[in-house]
Amino acid sequence: MTDVLNLKAETREKHGKGPARALRREGKVPAVIYGPGGEPEMCALVFNDLKKVVGKRSFFNQLVELDFGGGRTVRVLPREAQFHPVTSDALHVDFYRAGEHATVIVEVPVVFLNDLASPGLKAGGTLNIVRRAIEVHAPADAIPDHLEVDLTGRDIGDSVHISQVTLPQGVKPTITDRDFTICSIVPPTVAKE
Structure with a gap:
């Protein structure tokens, strides 16, 4: 098993096409966290940090710890990513909550x-x-x-x-x-x- 990957994340309130495009212009990638242990949660990741790891095949088999700052982290497993058809840049990522004994x-x-x-x-x-x-x-x-x-x-x-x-x-x-x-x-x- 590979080590746990750490990515910085921030909570986002707005959803939809317009706010997602605004996030991408700021150098961020919209994401969602779903699964047991809470309601679906919208967040944003830093584009350059995500770009380094999302293209690897092992990305979808690796635990990721999303750091929201202030001591709050969420352990997740990447489930799906949508990519731009021309540039192959990540447009959106779905994460699944992975509890300690999941x-x-x-x-x-x-x-x-x-x-x-x-x-x-x-x-x-x-x-x-x-x-x-x-x-x-x-x-x-x-x-x-x-x-x-x-x-x-x-x-x-x-x-x-x-x-x-x-x-x-x-x-x-x-x-x-x-x-x-x-x-x-x-x-x-x-x-x-």
């Missing part, structure tokens, strides 16, 4: 290791990736950065299922009714001349 549903990326130790890949097989990310239930304060799939000893025709992946303590896949496939090693395809 369990959240997140998508965790999959990392494939030891491809050089796979006889199937050495023989010319192709790694067919079925899932690049897996949706899991995880404790809010122990969200894994990634899940590792070891390809050591995998041959052509082998596949890796979720039951073969070691998950961190407290982390469970959201799909529980079947042993779904994460990847397989398929034979090389030869084009006819």
Whole structure:
């Protein structure tokens, strides 16, 4: 799990298109906090601080502590961000309140290791990736950065299922009714001349 990210925030009273545009002109990004523990709360973040982190894939799997000043902080998990279609700048961010013992549903990326130790890949097989990310239930304060799939000893025709992946303590896949496939090693395809 990565460290908790800290961002400065301020409460905002007005909502709608006009006030949101005014905030953006001031170098801020409108945001909303929702979830258990209170009513939805509107806030604004500093654009330059947010820009440094919102583009990273891990941003949506990382706990964020919003500092409102005066000793008030709120622990949240980023849920969604809207981006400008041309500049890719963040226009709005939605956060979900994450209490101390909360369990959240997140998508965790999959990392494939030891491809050089796979006889199937050495023989010319192709790694067919079925899932690049897996949706899991995880404790809010122990969200894994990634899940590792070891390809050591995998041959052509082998596949890796979720039951073969070691998950961190407290982390469970959201799909529980079947042993779904994460990847397989398929034979090389030869084009006819």
